[in-house]
Amino acid sequence: MAPPVLLERPFPSRRFPGLLLAALVLRLSFSDQCNAPERLPFARPTNLTDASEFPVGTHLKYECRPGYHGRPFSIICLKNSVWTSAKDKCTRKSCRNPKDPVNGMVHVIKDIQFGSQINYSCNEGYRLIGSSSATCIISGNTVIWDNETPICEICQPPPDVLHGERTQKDKDNFWPGQAVFYSCEPGYDLRGAASLHCTPQGDWSPAAPRCEVKSCDDFLGQLLNGHVLFPLNLQLGAKVDFVCDEGFRLKGSSASYCVLAGMESLWNSSVPVCEQIFCPSPPVIPNGRHTGKPLEVFPFGKAVTYTCDPHPDRGMTFNLIGESTIRCTSDPQGNGIWSSPAPRCGILG
Numbered sequence: 001m002a003p004p005v006l007l008e009r010p011f012p013s014r015r016f017p018g019l020l021l022a023a024l025v026l027r028l029s030f031s032d033q034c035n036a037p038e039r040l041p042f043a044r045p046t047n048l049t050d051a052s053e054f055p056v057g058t059h060l061k062y063e064c065r066p067g068y069h070g071r072p073f074s075i076i077c078l079k080n081s082v083w084t085s086a087k088d089k090c091t092r093k094s095c096r097n098p099k100d101p102v103n104g105m106v107h108v109i110k111d112i113q114f115g116s117q118i119n120y121s122c123n124e125g126y127r128l129i130g131s132s133s134a135t136c137i138i139s140g141n142t143v144i145w146d147n148e149t150p151i152c153e154i155c156q157p158p159p160d161v162l163h164g165e166r167t168q169k170d171k172d173n174f175w176p177g178q179a180v181f182y183s184c185e186p187g188y189d190l191r192g193a194a195s196l197h198c199t200p201q202g203d204w205s206p207a208a209p210r211c212e213v214k215s216c217d218d219f220l221g222q223l224l225n226g227h228v229l230f231p232l233n234l235q236l237g238a239k240v241d242f243v244c245d246e247g248f249r250l251k252g253s254s255a256s257y258c259v260l261a262g263m264e265s266l267w268n269s270s271v272p273v274c275e276q277i278f279c280p281s282p283p284v285i286p287n288g289r290h291t292g293k294p295l296e297v298f299p300f301g302k303a304v305t306y307t308c309d310p311h312p313d314r315g316m317t318f319n320l321i322g323e324s325t326i327r328c329t330s331d332p333q334g335n336g337i338w339s340s341p342a343p344r345c346g347i348l349g
């Protein structure tokens with residue numbers, strides 16, 4: 001790799017025309033001359049000239065460019081029309097000896113001189129933080145590495161989990177393969193992996209878990225002759241309601257709550273039952289009858305109709321006073337009652 005050099009105008013024209021002559025040591029052999037010397041990547045001329053030919057014996061002074069060191073020197077036009085060699089007059093400056101990062105290595109690829117690059121690597125299990133290479137560059141009149149020594153890092157402490165705890169809270173550094181274990185506060189369930197380990201890449205795997213408010217199991221109970229009203233979620237505090245169909249009476253709790261019992265979340269009451277509502281036998285009335293049969297039961301909704309007995313032989317007619325049809329219904333407590341009192345059979349005026 002060619003070392004970088006600073007661009008500059010080597011011979012600004014006509015700046016100091018007088019200096020040119022001063023650089024010459026005159027010889028009498030006018031036929032022997034040197035052409036203008038080639039530009040040197042490591043040194044620059046200190047005697048400025050725009051001449052294209054120089055007599056034999058001319059001394060041209062040079063100084064080393066930034067990034068190189070060496071004493072000022074001259075090149076001389078020789079009799080055979082070539083300049084004396086400037087080779088090795090300037091040597092590349094060296095950057096300071098690079099240090100190995102802790103838990104890593106520096107790789108000197110060629111050398112540590114101006115323009116050279118070095119690489120850094122970390123030992124297995126460590127992550128490189130910073131730049132993995134550096135180049136020796138000019139700074140002022142010296143040379144420095146353009147990047148700092150990187151840091152080879154192991155795993156940072158793993159993430160914290162809201163409503164959760166983990167082991168090894170007091171450690172700052174973790175080695176590849178080490179593990180931490182998470183748990184959740186009471187009332188929270190762990191979702192995800194309960195343990196994470198530090199990977200050779202310097203991070204934690206798998207992803208951190210979450211602590212979610214505990215939930216009760218799906219409510220599996222079914223309510224015969226009724227239905228269960230579910231809330232949006234089954235988390236702690238959730239309430240399910242039980243409602244019986246019409247004609248049925250709820251026996252048990254009308255709701256169950258998701259509550260914390262020790263470390264478990266449980267429904268605090270079991271499913272009730274829906275009992276069918278029955279009315280007592282319809283009242284018996286004098287001089288009349290109803291459509292109910294002996295031993296018949298009267299469930300909610302059942303209707304009976306009363307009629308009055310005819311007594312034509314006695315020349316009397318009974319008339320029904322009140323509702324002729326009554327229906328089995330229920331009071332707010334779920335007891336079976338008839339929709340109205342039984343009618344009477346009486347003689348009209």
Ligand SMILES: *[C@@H]1O[C@H](CO)[C@@H](O)[C@H](O)[C@H]1NC(C)=O
Nearest residue numbers: 019020022023024046047061
């Ligand atoms: C060449 O340059 C140097 C420094 O710039 C100066 O001291 C010296 O006199 C010059 N020489 C000639 C021959 O002009």
Ligand SMILES: *[C@@H]1O[C@H](CO)[C@@H](O)[C@H](O)[C@H]1NC(C)=O
Nearest residue numbers: 107109117118119120132133
């Ligand atoms: C040094 O690192 C550079 C990039 O960071 C890479 O291209 C190059 O191959 C490396 N050289 C060596 C010898 O490792």
Ligand SMILES: *[C@@H]1O[C@H](CO)[C@@H](O)[C@H](O)[C@H]1NC(C)=O
Nearest residue numbers: 253256257258259268269270
């Ligand atoms: C269930 O929990 C609720 C709310 O905490 C409470 O009001 C109710 O009495 C509990 N029921 C039983 C059967 O414990």
